[in-house]
Amino acid sequence: MQLSVNGNSYDVDVEDDMPLLWVLRDELGIHGPKYGCGIAQCGACTVHIDGESVRSCSYAVGDVDGEITTIEGLGTPDALHAVQQAWITHQVAQCGYCQSGQIMEAAAFLATNINPTDTDIDDAMSANLCRCGTYPRIRVAIKSAAATLRGA
Amino acid sequence: MGRIKTIARRTFLIGSAAIVGGVAFGYYAYKKPIANPLLDDLADGAAAITPYVLIDQNGITLITPRTDVGQGAYSVQAALIAEELDVRLNQVNVDPGTPSAAYYNGKVAFEGFPLAATDSSYIAQKGRIMGDVAGKLLGLQLTGGSSTVSDAYEKLRMAGAVARATLLAAAAQKTYIDVTDLKTRDGAVLFPDGSTISYLELAPVAATIEPVTEISLKPESEWRYLGKDMQRLDIVSKSTGTQSYGIDVVMDGMVFATVRTNPRRGDMISYDDTAAKNMRGVNNIVPITGGIGVIADNTWRAFQAAHAVEFNWGPAPYPKTTDDMWAVVGDSFTKKLQDSQFTDDGDVDEALAVADVLEAEYRIPYLAHAPLEPMTATVLLTDIRLDIWTATQIPRFMQANAAKLTGLDVDDVHIHVLMSGGSFGRRLEDDYVLQAVEIAQTIKGTPVKMTWQREQDMTHDFPRPMQMSRARGAVKDGQVDALDLGIAAQSVTASQIGRVGLPVAGPDMMIVAGAWDQPFSIPNYRVTGFRVPEMVPVSSWRSVGASGNGFLHDCFLDELIHVAGADPLEERIRLCWHEPSRKVLEAVGEMSNWGSKMGPNRGRGVAFTLSFGVPVAEVIEVTNTADGIRIDKAYVAAEVGRVMDPVNFDNQVQGGLIWGLSHAIYGALTFDDGMPEQDNYDTYEVMRMYQTPEIIVRGLENSDQIRGIGEPPVPPAAPALANAIFATTGKRIRELPLIKHIDFV
Numbered sequence: 001m002q003l004s005v006n007g008n009s010y011d012v013d014v015e016d017d018m019p020l021l022w023v024l025r026d027e028l029g030i031h032g033p034k035y036g037c038g039i040a041q042c043g044a045c046t047v048h049i050d051g052e053s054v055r056s057c058s059y060a061v062g063d064v065d066g067e068i069t070t071i072e073g074l075g076t077p078d079a080l081h082a083v084q085q086a087w088i089t090h091q092v093a094q095c096g097y098c099q100s101g102q103i104m105e106a107a108a109f110l111a112t113n114i115n116p117t118d119t120d121i122d123d124a125m126s127a128n129l130c131r132c133g134t135y136p137r138i139r140v141a142i143k144s145a146a147a148t149l150r151g152a
Numbered sequence: 153m154g155r156i157k158t159i160a161r162r163t164f165l166i167g168s169a170a171i172v173g174g175v176a177f178g179y180y181a182y183k184k185p186i187a188n189p190l191l192d193d194l195a196d197g198a199a200a201i202t203p204y205v206l207i208d209q210n211g212i213t214l215i216t217p218r219t220d221v222g223q224g225a226y227s228v229q230a231a232l233i234a235e236e237l238d239v240r241l242n243q244v245n246v247d248p249g250t251p252s253a254a255y256y257n258g259k260v261a262f263e264g265f266p267l268a269a270t271d272s273s274y275i276a277q278k279g280r281i282m283g284d285v286a287g288k289l290l291g292l293q294l295t296g297g298s299s300t301v302s303d304a305y306e307k308l309r310m311a312g313a314v315a316r317a318t319l320l321a322a323a324a325q326k327t328y329i330d331v332t333d334l335k336t337r338d339g340a341v342l343f344p345d346g347s348t349i350s351y352l353e354l355a356p357v358a359a360t361i362e363p364v365t366e367i368s369l370k371p372e373s374e375w376r377y378l379g380k381d382m383q384r385l386d387i388v389s390k391s392t393g394t395q396s397y398g399i400d401v402v403m404d405g406m407v408f409a410t411v412r413t414n415p416r417r418g419d420m421i422s423y424d425d426t427a428a429k430n431m432r433g434v435n436n437i438v439p440i441t442g443g444i445g446v447i448a449d450n451t452w453r454a455f456q457a458a459h460a461v462e463f464n465w466g467p468a469p470y471p472k473t474t475d476d477m478w479a480v481v482g483d484s485f486t487k488k489l490q491d492s493q494f495t496d497d498g499d500v501d502e503a504l505a506v507a508d509v510l511e512a513e514y515r516i517p518y519l520a521h522a523p524l525e526p527m528t529a530t531v532l533l534t535d536i537r538l539d540i541w542t543a544t545q546i547p548r549f550m551q552a553n554a555a556k557l558t559g560l561d562v563d564d565v566h567i568h569v570l571m572s573g574g575s576f577g578r579r580l581e582d583d584y585v586l587q588a589v590e591i592a593q594t595i596k597g598t599p600v601k602m603t604w605q606r607e608q609d610m611t612h613d614f615p616r617p618m619q620m621s622r623a624r625g626a627v628k629d630g631q632v633d634a635l636d637l638g639i640a641a642q643s644v645t646a647s648q649i650g651r652v653g654l655p656v657a658g659p660d661m662m663i664v665a666g667a668w669d670q671p672f673s674i675p676n677y678r679v680t681g682f683r684v685p686e687m688v689p690v691s692s693w694r695s696v697g698a699s700g701n702g703f704l705h706d707c708f709l710d711e712l713i714h715v716a717g718a719d720p721l722e723e724r725i726r727l728c729w730h731e732p733s734r735k736v737l738e739a740v741g742e743m744s745n746w747g748s749k750m751g752p753n754r755g756r757g758v759a760f761t762l763s764f765g766v767p768v769a770e771v772i773e774v775t776n777t778a779d780g781i782r783i784d785k786a787y788v789a790a791e792v793g794r795v796m797d798p799v800n801f802d803n804q805v806q807g808g809l810i811w812g813l814s815h816a817i818y819g820a821l822t823f824d825d826g827m828p829e830q831d832n833y834d835t836y837e838v839m840r841m842y843q844t845p846e847i848i849v850r851g852l853e854n855s856d857q858i859r860g861i862g863e864p865p866v867p868p869a870a871p872a873l874a875n876a877i878f879a880t881t882g883k884r885i886r887e888l889p890l891i892k893h894i895d896f897v
Contacts (some may be wrong), residue, residue, distance in 0.1 A: 032393025
């Protein structure tokens with residue numbers, strides 16, 4: 001099976017029903033997406049398929065039909081995405097384990113709405129859980145990233 | 153072995169520096185230096201001036217032995233060393249080091265002694281020193297009890313200062329310039345002519361001289377890092393998906409594994425793996441203690457095979473249902489099971505004999521830790537050594553237990569501590585690691601990465617105990633006059649410390665922590681702990697005993713204040729005899745504009761808990777909407793002596809409050825047929841962003857006690873919310889989770 005991840009093409013020999021998360025992590029060694037619940041309840045595994053956020057723990061690899069982007073493909077320490085920059089500026093992370101998923105969710109959301117209200121942010125982000133309780137900083141960072149994306 | 157190493161082996165430790173600073177202890181075993189573990193593998197020309205500073209060909213490495221479970225422990229430990237060593241944090245490496253007795257925690261053990269944090273008497277001071285002695289004798293390298301900062305505050309600054317003074321002496325010896333003419337700046341020694349020599353260049357000389365222990369610490373006014381906003385060392389990696397956690401370990405030839413063990417915590421009677429062992433990618437299915445391990449070529453395939461195994465589980469060694477367990481807890485308020493009564497002021501019996509007595513029973517459930525990264529460990533076992541890569545708060549206990557399991561010497565067990573995706577106390581246990589070792593015993597020479605499924609994690613936690621309180625109280629002349637609080641709980645200390653193999657004797661202060669030690673001068677005041685017999689094995693959960701007792705103590709106090717007709721904040725302030733505590737109450741009152749009008753269907757509640765030596769007051773404002781309670785705003789004032797990093801302080805306080813609210817609203821681990829009824833986040837719900845209020849935080853610095861902030865914001869959250877609900881709706885909820893009794897939006 002052919003997969004395109006972060007602009008690279010991979011040939012993988014796996015069952016169609018293997019969740020995309022485990023193809024990325026254990027077959028391709030791409031570890032940014034995290035395992036948290038396995039049932040699409042926490043969002044730690046969030047990646048993009050053609051720019052839309054999906055829960056890779058519950059998305060069968062056989063159903064993938066598009067370009068996959070993980071946090072490693074969103075931006076790097078040397079070339080940060082605006083959302084990652086905002087996460088650093090506002091020091092969002094504590095344990096950080098959910099943050100790859102939070103950042104991917106926020107990036108997909110801001111790609112469709114660069115002028116979000118507080119309610120928009122809450123609606124977009126409430127399916128991603130954080131046990132450390134970084135929600136207040138995530139809110140601030142999203143507003144800051146939105147301003148950057150607007151060129152404000 | 154070269155000369156440098158032999159000389160350096162004289163092991164000048166921070167203990168010696170502490171004696172110069174005026175602290176001397178009269179115990180030989182305690183005074184005896186512990187070998188500096190950095191010297192074991194030291195290359196010629198490298199210097200390990202203290203167990204916390206290593207200078208070699210890789211540069212300057214600061215050793216930060218307290219585990220980072222998200223609370224920022226690595227960053228604050230590094231900052232404490234760097235402040236005195238005079239290095240920039242972006243020019244050093246930070247490493248948790250090798251587990252060693254040298255890295256004992258001198259503060260956490262004292263929580264086991266019945267000394268209130270507000271007690272500054274001779275006996276209390278002596279007891280705290282005993283805590284340090286116990287920690288050192290036991291080689292207690294443990295991260296917990298919000299003790300990292302209080303334990304490290306002097307120790308790591310002294311480590312940095314000793315290293316800096318020794319590097320200065322090395323520069324003086326090398327150049328014949330008097331040491332008083334030398335200065336340091338950002339990892340180099342500065343000469344009078346403006347030239348510099350780096351610490352790296354000085355390391356070979358520094359390694360040949362005796363560490364300088366005649367040092368003094370910088371005054372706070374000269375601090376460059378401490379007390380100022382810092383950038384966490386891991387913030388870039390954690391914002392770019394490049395931070396490696398325990399679950400991300402990769403090794404050549406590694407196989408993937410998972411386990412399934414009895415959800416009733418009993419034996420496995422039999423299992424049938426006929427279907428499972430023929431599934432794709434499955435290498436082997438092996439029996440382990442209480443269940444099986446699956447070894448496969450991919451974690452998901454291991455998960456699938458584990459599901460396909462059929463089991464005949466043995467019965468639970470505890471009551472089958474939550475109702476049965478409540479009966480055991482309720483039957484524990486007896487003289488025979490009385491565990492402690494360290495607060496007994498006035499004459500409670502007489503005060504309650506004459507007055508109208510208010511009586512109430514409160515209940516709080518078992519709670520899971522459920523950190524987002526499930527338990528995981530990577531193990532490589534050969535005939536001669538064992539290597540374990542995992543996130544843990546107890547590396548040395550784990551090392552000893554793994555040695556016992558494999559029959560290897562402790563010195564042949566090597567623990568590599570990794571970054572943790574949360575813990576909240578869960579990684580104070582090593583059950584998951586020992587399971588991985590059991591699997592590795594069947595496949596020696598091959599590295600095994602074992603990952604728990606979330607369902608295994610939630611159903612095999614060592615939860616926070618369920619607790620019940622029975623309270624009686626009375627008021628007189630508009631004031632609280634008597635409070636008699638009995639608390640029944642399993643002993644976390646006996647359950648947890650018993651598992652790591654240490655003896656436990658005497659009362660367990662955790663049964664009454666956050667209740668017996670509150671700084672209120674109620675005329676007739678009694679707090680009694682009752683020890684519930686062991687049921688589900690329990691463990692430390694963020695803020696431990698205080699996590700539940702904050703609710704049990706403060707809500708009942710709130711009830712009495714309302715009966716007295718007094719103002720909830722004013723009466724707490726009036727009753728409070730401890731000045732730093734009173735100041736947090738006053739601060740939160742000012743921050744929240746306490747007493748101002750709030751409009752229809754709105755109200756506020758206040759709560760206070762002193763835990764881990766940190767007084768915290770919280771005010772929560774709610775609105776009673778047509779669809780349920782909405783939490784609008786929260787205010788927190790906390791006293792830690794000195795805020796090390798205002799950014800992380802703010803983050804920890806907000807996170808602690810959210811943790812407390814989340815479990816107050818939703819958290820419960822209930823049992824049926826001996827098994828937990830919640831096994832993932834769909835049934836063990838947690839607070840989401842849309843429910844999170846705006847949170848305003850203030851750190852106070854009125855005390856001379858330097859304290860940690862990881863846990864203390866948790867205990868007042870539940871009572872502040874419950875008290876706000878009462879103030880708004882008139883409904884007094886005496887059982888958690890609140891969602892059982894009222895809706896939330």
